[in-house]
Structure formats: structure tokens, C-alpha cells
Amino acid sequence: MVEAPSTLWTRVLTVPVESSGPPGSPTDIATRDAQLDAIARWGIPDPSKLVRLTAITQPTFVANGDNDTFMSTENSHLLAYHLPNVQLRIYPDAGHGFLDQHPELFADHIRAFLDGG
Numbered sequence: 001m002v003e004a005p006s007t008l009w010t011r012v013l014t015v016p017v018e019s020s021g022p023p024g025s026p027t028d029i030a031t032r033d034a035q036l037d038a039i040a041r042w043g044i045p046d047p048s049k050l051v052r053l054t055a056i057t058q059p060t061f062v063a064n065g066d067n068d069t070f071m072s073t074e075n076s077h078l079l080a081y082h083l084p085n086v087q088l089r090i091y092p093d094a095g096h097g098f099l100d101q102h103p104e105l106f107a108d109h110i111r112a113f114l115d116g117g
Contacts, residue, residue: 050078056084064098065094065098
């Protein structure tokens with residue numbers, strides 16, 4: 001099930017962010033907000049522009065690890081929510097290197113996707 005963007009962003013904004021201090025020490029709200037603003041300016045300053053993704057009608061395969069801190073797993077759910085013909089695969093106990101962690105499973109999923117399934 002693909003999560004609605006409003007619920008998704010609420011969860012993203014409530015996740016504590018790590019600071020540059022000792023491991024596990026949380027950052028302050030101002031730092032979190034500055035990071036969010038930077039992400040918005042870099043990526044999607046107007047979330048309504050995500051609607052453009054609905055114009056991509058080709059079958060699309062979106063894959064990620066369930067704990068990717070480099071390319072947030074939440075963004076994969078966000079893409080899948082807006083793409084009309086998407087197959088979303090989230091690999092368990094995996095981060096950004098899910099391809100190395102689940103190579104056979106990923107290959108099976110890609111083969112099935114390319115075969116139309």
C-alpha cells in the first residue's frame with residue numbers, strides 16, 4: 001500500500017535528525033528546519049509539482065532498501081504514490097546498498113518487471 005504524501009511528510013518531519021555532535025545526539029529544530037528548506041529548494045520547492053509525475057504512463061520500477069538514509073526510502077513511497085503505472089519494491093533490512101544485499105531477489109524482480117509482470 002502506498003502512503004499518502006501528507007501522512008508521509010508528517011512522518012518524515014517528526015523523525016529526529018542526527019547532529020554532528022556525538023553519535024545519537026539529536027539536533028535542534030532550527031537545524032532540522034534549515035535542512036528541510038535546503039531539500040525543498042534543491043528538489044521540489046512546490047510539492048504540487050509532483051503531480052507532473054502522473055504524466056509518466058510507462059511502467060516504472062522503483063526500488064529501495066527499507067532503511068536508506070542516503071536516498072530516503074520515504075521518497076520511493078512518494079514517487080510510487082504519484083506514478084500511475086508503478087511497481088514499488090522495498091527490500092527488508094537494507095539501506096542504500098540493497099542491490100548488494102539482495103542481488104538475486106532484485107534480479108528476479110527486474111526480470112519479472114521487464115517481462116511485464
